[in-house]
Amino acid sequence: QSTTKPPPAPSPLRNSKFYQSNMRILVTGGAGFIGSHLVDRLMGNGKNEVIVVDNYFTGSKDNLRKWIGHPRFEIIRHDVTEPLLVEVDQIYHLACPASPIFYKHNPVKTIKTNVMGTLNMLGLAKRVGARILLTSTSEVYGDPLVHPQPESYWGNVNPIGVRSCYDEGKRVAETLMFDYHRQHGIEIRVARIFNTYGPRMNIDDGRVVSNFIAQALRDEPLTVQAPGTQTRSFCYVSDMVDGLVKLMEGEHTGPINLGNPGEFTMLELAETVRKLINPNVKISMVENTPDDPRQRKPDITKAKELLGWEPKIKLREGLPLMEEDFRLRLGVPKKE
Ligand code: NAD
Ligand code: UDP
Ligand code: UDP
Numbered sequence: 001q002s003t004t005k006p007p008p009a010p011s012p013l014r015n016s017k018f019y020q021s022n023m024r025i026l027v028t029g030g031a032g033f034i035g036s037h038l039v040d041r042l043m044g045n046g047k048n049e050v051i052v053v054d055n056y057f058t059g060s061k062d063n064l065r066k067w068i069g070h071p072r073f074e075i076i077r078h079d080v081t082e083p084l085l086v087e088v089d090q091i092y093h094l095a096c097p098a099s100p101i102f103y104k105h106n107p108v109k110t111i112k113t114n115v116m117g118t119l120n121m122l123g124l125a126k127r128v129g130a131r132i133l134l135t136s137t138s139e140v141y142g143d144p145l146v147h148p149q150p151e152s153y154w155g156n157v158n159p160i161g162v163r164s165c166y167d168e169g170k171r172v173a174e175t176l177m178f179d180y181h182r183q184h185g186i187e188i189r190v191a192r193i194f195n196t197y198g199p200r201m202n203i204d205d206g207r208v209v210s211n212f213i214a215q216a217l218r219d220e221p222l223t224v225q226a227p228g229t230q231t232r233s234f235c236y237v238s239d240m241v242d243g244l245v246k247l248m249e250g251e252h253t254g255p256i257n258l259g260n261p262g263e264f265t266m267l268e269l270a271e272t273v274r275k276l277i278n279p280n281v282k283i284s285m286v287e288n289t290p291d292d293p294r295q296r297k298p299d300i301t302k303a304k305e306l307l308g309w310e311p312k313i314k315l316r317e318g319l320p321l322m323e324e325d326f327r328l329r330l331g332v333p334k335k336e
Contacts, residue, residue, distance in 0.1 A: 029094030031059030114169030194259025198237030
């Protein structure tokens with residue numbers, strides 16, 4: 001019997017001919033709402049290997065259950081504020097709580113996640129030569145004095161308010177991205193995401209679309225926070241995922257706004273949800289939280305011109321898709 005070891009199996013190196021179209025992609029925050037839809041898209045091409053890193057603060061393994069055990073998929077319980085050693089070609093860096101009630105819950109941790117988390121992912125990108133995309137936010141525009149908001153607008157952010165851990169955290173994260181790009185030549189992509197909604201949002205995470213749909217299904221009044229005339233623009237999650245992938249694969253660093261320019265007041269949104277889901281439900285005006293931006297709507301000229309991207313799904317089409325998911329999870333079947 002020979003004792004010679006068999007030759008090592010070919011490793012999926014990115015330069016190997018066999019694996020040419022194969023990418024190993026890290027998604028931080030991949031167990032969350034947008035992250036898990038992004039994983040579905042990346043896995044769906046049948047070639048990518050996807051590694052998810054998540055500390056499960058607001059995300060859940062349940063969002064990824066169809067991929068657990070798949071040979072091209074791996075999930076690591078890890079907090080991005082700690083260093084991470086993996087070998088990857090691309091990094092989608094999403095890890096960060098996105099809903100105000102969660103990011104305000106432990107504001108110091110939110111800042112650490114944005115600053116130390118992004119620094120670690122940039123250190124990783126530098127070591128392995130990976131391209132890295134940051135999911136920044138329309139919150140970098142604060143309570144905007146320019147409407148709609150183009151990327152060239154520097155924003156109107158309160159540096160010491162209760163939302164600052166998130167807003168200023170993301171602003172520093174953007175700065176880090178551009179400094180690593182200028183100083184170390186890292187390939188970066190920065191998306192500024194506007195309010196996004198769809199299936200798998202946390203039912204009780206306090207964001208407006210998930211609140212209204214859950215309230216309508218539970219026969220509870222829709223809580224419009226005063227004055228109700230504040231506006232937001234809502235993008236369906238599959239459109240968002242298209243935009244993120246186009247940005248990653250394209251040639252432009254950004255920052256690029258990704259969002260749906262359809263703008264609604266919160267009262268209009270409540271009316272729309274009521275009509276669609278439960279015409280008997282009441283709308284009640286409740287107190288607002290400090291520093292709530294009064295208006296928000298993306299200028300998506302850059303995304304259209306540079307990425308050839310614009311959202312396809314209107315609010316009226318997206319809400320019923322989310323309703324279906326919430327009905328299943330809340331156990332409220334549709335009346336025939
Ligand atoms: P989400 O809360 O569903 O997902 C965030 C994920 O990050 C969760 O799975 C959470 O467990 C994980 N996470 C948080 N802190 C972590 C840490 N320290 N280490 C490892 N994992 C951590 O939120 P989402 O809506 O999917 O948002 C994803 C990204 O998009 C975030 O960066 C958010 O700032 C950005 N964004 C989202 C919106 C939106 O409307 N949903 C708008 C603007 C920007
Ligand atoms: N880092 C990481 N994974 C790596 C390489 C670096 O998490 O593969 C972290 C590292 O621990 C450091 C951060 O990224 O805290 C920034 O790394 P960089 O090399 O840019 O800076 P330095 O280590 O010199 O401070
Ligand atoms: N809002 C509301 N009712 C709710 C939750 C939120 O009227 O039950 C309002 C909130 O005041 C804000 C808007 O909806 O003006 C969007 O809030 P959300 O927390 O969803 O996201 P934000 O854009 O503020 O991060």
